[in-house]
Amino acid sequence: MITIGLIGKTNVGKSTFFSAATLIDVPIANRPFVTIEPNVGIAYVKKKCVHVEFGVKCNPKNSICIGDYRFIPVKLVDVAGLIPGAHEGRGLGNKFLDDLRKADVLIHVIDASGSTNEEGIPVAPGSRDPEEDISFIEKEIEEWFYSIISKDWQKFARTVDLSNKDPIDELLSKLSGLSINKYHIIETLRETKLENLKLMQWSEEDLRNFARKLREISKPIVIAANKADIPESRKFIEKLKRKYNYVIPTSAEAELALRKASKAGIIEYIPGEKDFKILKELNPKQKEALDYIKKNVLEIYGSTGVQEALNTAVFGALSMIVVYPVEDEKKLTDHNGNILPDAILIKKGSSPKDLASVIHSELAKGFLFAINVKKKVRVGEEYQLQDGDVIKIVSSTARP
Ligand SMILES: Nc1nc2c(ncn2[C@@H]2O[C@H](COP(=O)(O)OP(=O)(O)OP(=O)(O)O)[C@@H](O)[C@H]2O)c(=O)[nH]1
Ligand SMILES: [Mg+2]
CATH class of the missing domain: 3.40.50.300 (P-loop containing nucleotide triphosphate hydrolases)
Structure with a gap:
């Protein structure tokens, strides 16, 4: 949720x-x-x-x-x-x-x-003036991010740089629990132009910029x-x-x-x-x-x-849309006969297969195609879900 x-x-x-x-x-x-x-x-x-x-x-x-x-x-x-x-x-x-x-x-x-x-x-x-409150709070939030990221940084940077590990994966696990995903880290590295720099080479300022940008992107x-x-x-x-x-x-x-x-x-x-x-x-x-x-x-x-x-x-800020999965595309129901039972929040730009994995990983594994119920057409993995879509997923793996 x-x-x-x-x-x-x-x-x-x-x-x-x-x-x-x-x-x-x-x-x-x-x-x-x-x-x-x-x-x-x-x-x-x-x-x-x-x-x-x-x-x-x-x-x-x-x-x-x-x-x-x-x-x-x-x-x-x-x-x-x-x-x-x-x-x-x-x-x-x-x-x-x-x-x-x-x-x-x-x-x-x-x-x-x-x-x-x-x-x-x-x-x-x-x-x-409430504007002063905005700037100090944003600074406090940034300090909080910075303190999490900079904790044991030298040791962390050295270990990652001297190993063959992917720095993105390592940063991700360092920040696990912060509701941050791989995309957030890749985007932050790109925007702060730190993607090609060894972690040990990051200056204090780089670390601060990274913390600020990561906060903006992930929260x-x-x-x-x-x-x-x-x-x-x-x-x-x-x-x-x-x-x-x-x-x-x-x-x-x-x-x-x-x-x-x-x-x-x-x-x-x-x-x-x-x-x-x-x-x-x-x-x-x-x-x-x-x-x-x-x-x-x-x-x-x-x-x-x-x-x-x-x-x-x-x-707005999270760019989510609402999609309604159904199992019977004619009656608009689930297997218990409930009409339009679930409204799912999903990121704009997601595919029907992404929707399947939100519902159940098994359903996604055997994803074959989906039916756009409003338009009465078959759509594949390349389709971008639209706000208010009603979707039936057809999968080779049965729903548990
Ligand atoms: N006029 C007005 N007063 C409000 C409004 N919202 C909250 N208040 C009042 O502002 C005071 C603080 O409200 P809280 O909700 O306790 O504020 P808080 O931000 O949770 O405060 P702390 O937990 O103490 O940090 C209370 O007296 C509320 O009745 C509003 O929309 N209009
Ligand atoms: Mg309060």
Whole structure:
């Protein structure tokens, strides 16, 4: 399962984001260092379900379908917050970043309203420029990568250089557990122009460049510009959007309130939507809270942004698509008769055989061809899967 890590300065709303996305109750408070041990839970990315195109009703097994949308599970990890100098041991240090080793992508939650100083202590909205938080956090993440890579480097480099071993394989095993694959290493070596240099010849600067690039490639970052409900955030968000690739205004607090109200049956709300329906008589406090969300979040940004941030991490930063494998291409079912049971997240550019290996290695071993069910054509290994494809795999090795 894809793992998304939440990182950021302390007291910016990481745990609020986590709780809103997973509906797991965790400690949240307006002071630094509330979270110490990581919180792990299941969140969902959202895509228009392919059942709509076929005009059928689906029976989801590995995911959930609400209205026209398929919600596909991903793992979400919320960790303790950082302050500048964490790698030198300030605040809680940065050792807990090890809880993010398995993350495939990071959502960097910032206080876009500028209402917490560099130590995470509450200050008047607008008084801290959130851009400064982005640079120090990225530096801390880089330091963390660097410390893992540079550990015992001299010895490692000498051993690899003096042996006949492939440096790429050796780097891969040195970094195992960091959710890094061969492609990440090859790409990093190419971009840092280190591919033809012996490891022993790498300078300190080369090692730093390698660490920085590897982080960018193996754990891309999406920025959740949180506390977007506070008016002071608007000017900062405009500025950030011009400078960074993925900046999603979020109000984790609004999403948490809407999800809780929906669970309690007070409103009807589908995560990521721009509106909700009131189902019950509201008390004045509830009415005030929902009006605030409508006026300061939904009417301005079109959603609370939490779903969009999750979606951007998976479909944007990780370039994943959704594919629906079926066993019966006429009925769109698995062998138990479930219609469109599974929605699989897979990298853009993957082939039907890649899909087979995601489902089961046996299925991939005997891969013969696949059927593109929408187009009603046979496709081979060379076919590039498209988002929303429904695929039947034909293999000589039976499915276990
Ligand atoms: N206005 C506003 N406040 C928010 C939002 N999200 C979180 N908060 C508040 O920000 C404070 C910190 O929230 P947490 O979720 O505990 O922050 P954290 O980043 O997990 O903090 P630590 O675990 O202590 O590092 C709480 O008072 C939240 O209610 C938001 O979208 N808007
Ligand atoms: Mg927290």
